Amino acid sequence: MNNPFQSPAFSMTALTAAINILPNQFGKIEQINLMPAKPVRFRQIAIEERDGVLNLLPTLPVGAPGTVGQRGRRKLRSFMIPHIPHDDVVLPEEIQGLRAFGSETDTETVANVMTDHLQSMRNKHAITLEHLRMGALKGVILDADGSVLYDLFEEFQITPAVFNFELSKKDTDVKKKCLDLKRYFELNLKGEYMTNVRVLVSSDFFDALTSHPNVIRAYQLTQESAMLRTDQRSGFTFAGVTFEEYLGQATDMSGNLRRFIEPGQGQAFPEGTLDTFATYFAPADFNETVNTLGQPLYAKQEPRDFGRGTDLHTQSNPLPMCHRPGFQIDGVPGRANGAGKAGHIPMHDLRLTMICIAATLITVIANMINLKLV
Numbered sequence: 369m370n371n372p373f374q375s376p377a378f379s380m381t382a383l384t385a386a387i388n389i390l391p392n393q394f395g396k397i398e399q400i401n402l403m404p405a406k407p408v409r410f411r412q413i414a415i416e417e418r419d420g421v422l423n424l425l426p427t428l429p430v431g432a433p434g435t436v437g438q439r440g441r442r443k444l445r446s447f448m449i450p451h452i453p454h455d456d457v458v459l460p461e462e463i464q465g466l467r468a469f470g471s472e473t474d475t476e477t478v479a480n481v482m483t484d485h486l487q488s489m490r491n492k493h494a495i496t497l498e499h500l501r502m503g504a505l506k507g508v509i510l511d512a513d514g515s516v517l518y519d520l521f522e523e524f525q526i527t528p529a530v531f532n533f534e535l536s537k538k539d540t541d542v543k544k545k546c547l548d549l550k551r552y553f554e555l556n557l558k559g560e561y562m563t564n565v566r567v568l569v570s571s572d573f574f575d576a577l578t579s580h581p582n583v584i585r586a587y588q589l590t591q592e593s594a595m596l597r598t599d600q601r602s603g604f605t606f607a608g609v610t611f612e613e614y615l616g617q618a619t620d621m622s623g624n625l626r627r628f629i630e631p632g633q634g635q636a637f638p639e640g641t642l643d644t645f646a647t648y649f650a651p652a653d654f655n656e657t658v659n660t661l662g663q664p665l666y667a668k669q670e671p672r673d674f675g676r677g678t679d680l681h682t683q684s685n686p687l688p689m690c691h692r693p694g695f696q697i698d699g700v701p702g703r704a705n706g707a708g709k710a711g712h713i714p715m716h717d718l719r720l721t722m723i724c725i726a727a728t729l730i731t732v733i734a735n736m737i738n739l740k741l742v
Contacts, residue, residue, distance in 0.1 A: 384666050394491060395498040396568065396614060402637065403501050403645040403688050407661035411650045413687065414446045445524075449650040450500070450517060453683040454492060456485050458669075460677055482680070486667060489682045493665055495618045497686055501647065502616065502628040504688035505635045512620050520690075535576040542582050546607035553638050563640025568614035570631050577611055578604060609636075643691055650685035 397403060462481050496512065503509035507520040520526065531549065534540045550565050569577070577583060583606060601613035614635075616628035629635060638644070649662035657666070667682045 384663060384668075394494040395501075396612075396616060397498055397501045397505075398494070400566075400639070402639070403504070403647040405649055405664055406646040407649050407663065408449075409651065409659055409661055411449050411451075411685065412446055413449065413648050413689075414444050415689065415691070416444050447518065447687060447689070449648055449685050449687040450511075451650075451653070451683065451685050452493065452496060453681065454489055455682070456489055456680045457672070458482065458485060458678045458680055482669075485680055486682070489667075489680070490665060493682065493684045497647070497664075497684065497688075498616060499618060499626075499628060500686060501688040502635070504645075504690060505637060509688070513622070514620070514626075533577075535573075535580055538581050540580065540582065542577070542580055543586070543607040546609040549636060550608055560638075560641050560644060562638035564610060564638070565608065565636060566610045566612060566639050567634050567636040568612055568629060569634035570627075570629050571613055571615070572631055573634050574601060574604070574611060574613040577606070645688070645690055648687045648689060650687075652683050652685065 458478075458481060463478055499512075500509055500517075503517075504520070507526070509517045509520070511517050531545075531552070533542070533545050535542070549567075553562060553565055578600065586606070604611045611634075614629050617625060618628075619625055649664055651657040651660050651662045652666035652668075654666070654668065662685060664686070665682060665684050667680065669681070670679050671677075672679055
């Protein structure tokens, strides 16, 4: 009897292409393309840090020797790319009797069942990748069980700073707070540029911002006052900073619900940069993928013993990273003011951490921005 799983449609290459084509239904960071994919051939990457300075060049007489560029101090740090496998099984009873009369072949029926499994597996990989990327924004990349994969504060010897929004005070100048946030980014670009500042915030942060008296007063005096009567959670712009409510969450293997942004916190970052953020993807540990560029997801199937179903294997090997200083902003739960150590955060303590991770020719600068509702 012909085994439909032996069709070329279910080869490693075909399944890998299929799982990467399936729609990604999870991940705000994926939607805004903040950390684009960068495929690599190895399971380890090295990030070079160089103390570089942008200097003004003087005018000189014609024929005079030119000024000589100064080479900064260089450091090389290596990171192992995490390996995230996930398996499932397609049982014979899932396929038996599912063929539509006179409309589908056996292979087409199997393809539909396989697509359902791949979509479910891709969704789990997608929310896991969002969790890793949010950790990279925060500066502490966590595993599914909450253990630390990489603490970028320690890796790059970053000293956090504090920024206070004070949204619980009625006389707070929210516009100035936003401008100070933008200025902080602009002063730490170090050769990069940005088009906008976006802040992903918790629900209580968003409510406190949009209901603040100075924010309401600013919109009441313009033709845009109708914005305050509509749902602006997908993007509320004030003083050039876009605030967006972020509700990303997932359940870990123990059944515990984990919010990617804790209540009273937010994550700010610049948009429109050239090469600040990236997600490195390493190749799978298959014979077919040796010395090839990594892809976001891989899928492969093998028959079970005695033909009692088909094992379906997927894997992803991602590492989100920030390349340039002064850009990465993180709300790390439990980081005390400027200490970089664990500590208690009050309910109204809205914290934004700015991590600055250097790349070639860029100075390492990093700060933590703390947004408070006091």
